[in-house]
Amino acid sequence: MRLVKFVVIGGAGFIGSHLVNYLIEQNHSVTIVDNLHSGNLSNLNVVKSEIEFFENDIRDLSSLRKILKDSDGIFHEAALTVVQDSYVKEKEYYDVNVTGTDNILKLAKEFGIRVVFASSSSVYGNPKKVPIPEDAERKPLNPYGMTKLEDEYLAEKYAKLGVEAIGLRYFNVYGEGQNEAYAGVITKFLKRIEKQDAPIIYGDGSQTRDFVYVGDVAKANLLAMKSNVKNSFINVGTGVGISIKDLAYMIIDSSGLKMKPIFKKALKGDVKESRADITLSHKLLGWKAKVKLREWLEKR
Ligand SMILES: NC(=O)c1ccc[n+]([C@@H]2O[C@H](COP(=O)([O-])OP(=O)(O)OC[C@H]3O[C@@H](n4cnc5c(N)ncnc54)[C@H](O)[C@@H]3O)[C@@H](O)[C@H]2O)c1
Numbered sequence: 001m002r003l004v005k006f007v008v009i010g011g012a013g014f015i016g017s018h019l020v021n022y023l024i025e026q027n028h029s030v031t032i033v034d035n036l037h038s039g040n041l042s043n044l045n046v047v048k049s050e051i052e053f054f055e056n057d058i059r060d061l062s063s064l065r066k067i068l069k070d071s072d073g074i075f076h077e078a079a080l081t082v083v084q085d086s087y088v089k090e091k092e093y094y095d096v097n098v099t100g101t102d103n104i105l106k107l108a109k110e111f112g113i114r115v116v117f118a119s120s121s122s123v124y125g126n127p128k129k130v131p132i133p134e135d136a137e138r139k140p141l142n143p144y145g146m147t148k149l150e151d152e153y154l155a156e157k158y159a160k161l162g163v164e165a166i167g168l169r170y171f172n173v174y175g176e177g178q179n180e181a182y183a184g185v186i187t188k189f190l191k192r193i194e195k196q197d198a199p200i201i202y203g204d205g206s207q208t209r210d211f212v213y214v215g216d217v218a219k220a221n222l223l224a225m226k227s228n229v230k231n232s233f234i235n236v237g238t239g240v241g242i243s244i245k246d247l248a249y250m251i252i253d254s255s256g257l258k259m260k261p262i263f264k265k266a267l268k269g270d271v272k273e274s275r276a277d278i279t280l281s282h283k284l285l286g287w288k289a290k291v292k293l294r295e296w297l298e299k300r
Pocket residue numbers: 009010011012013014015016033034035036037038039040056057058059076077078079080081096100118119120121169170171172173174179182184
């Protein structure tokens with residue numbers, strides 16, 4: 001029998017759908033809210049007979065209220081997520097990512113529901129040191145990162161009102177099922193390689209990222225929900241930094257093709273170095289990423 005009723009907001013998206021699949025596997029009851037902006041119902045094919053799905057927008061408080069009221073825990077994965085887009089659609093990014101999160105926290109307070117929400121390593125901007133500990137200064141470089149920081153401020157505000165909300169600061173998440181238009185660098189490189197096109201690197205490729213597998217991220221979410229932690233921001237990364245140039249060659253090598261990446265002008269608001277300090281996730285959640293990028297690339 002399924003006893004715990006979770007709502008996954010943004011559950012048709014890349015990370016959200018992996019989380020839904022994992023929760024169902026763990027025998028939980030799952031309701032999903034998503035407006036299908038970048039998410040897709042095909043991400044939920046395997047579990048479609050076992051879930052309840054609501055096509056709703058997180059900016060619509062009254063419809064959310066009806067869905068959330070009986071839930072035992074909320075996972076909030078919905079957002080607009082494309083850094084370069086966030087410069088041109090600043091207001092829309094703010095509305096969805098900040099007003100939407102405010103609605104969710106408001107209802108969490110009203111019904112006394114615990115929340116685990118997706119924050120991001122982008123709140124750190126260019127860190128003074130790596131690996132980045134959670135108490136590092138928060139100084140996002142772009143409007144998207146600013147919305148994620150605003151979400152953390154909201155979580156701090158609601159914590160004072162008794163809401164339990166944990167913000168997981170995901171680093172660069174990769175894995176199966178990313179929407180190409182909204183995808184991260186690994187999916188973009190893989191899509192080009194499939195067409196035998198060379199990966200495109202913006203900048204000199206020395207910028208580093210901490211790539212964490214989406215299945216590991218799903219597990220971190222459930223551990224956070226079940227933990228005794230009431231309010232915290234926790235890094236979700238591997239602790240390993242890989243340069244974009246090394247990543248490009250790793251993907252080229254794993255494909256067996258012989259080619260060189262193409263270099264283009266650096267993007268605005270692109271972080272130079274990113275690597276998680278993983279001490280806190282281990283201490284508070286007993287979580288460590290298991291999947292290694294190179295092994296995943298070779299197996300796929
Ligand atoms: N993918 C990463 O590397 C990464 C890194 C750090 C943080 N994050 C955060 O993780 C979360 C999930 O990201 P993702 O990569 O799965 O992105 P995604 O675009 O695949 O998923 C986001 C989901 O939110 C839904 N959504 C968007 N606007 C909505 C609205 N107004 N109402 C209801 N649903 C809405 C989309 O349809 C989609 O299903 C986001 O909060 C993102 O900021 C992702």
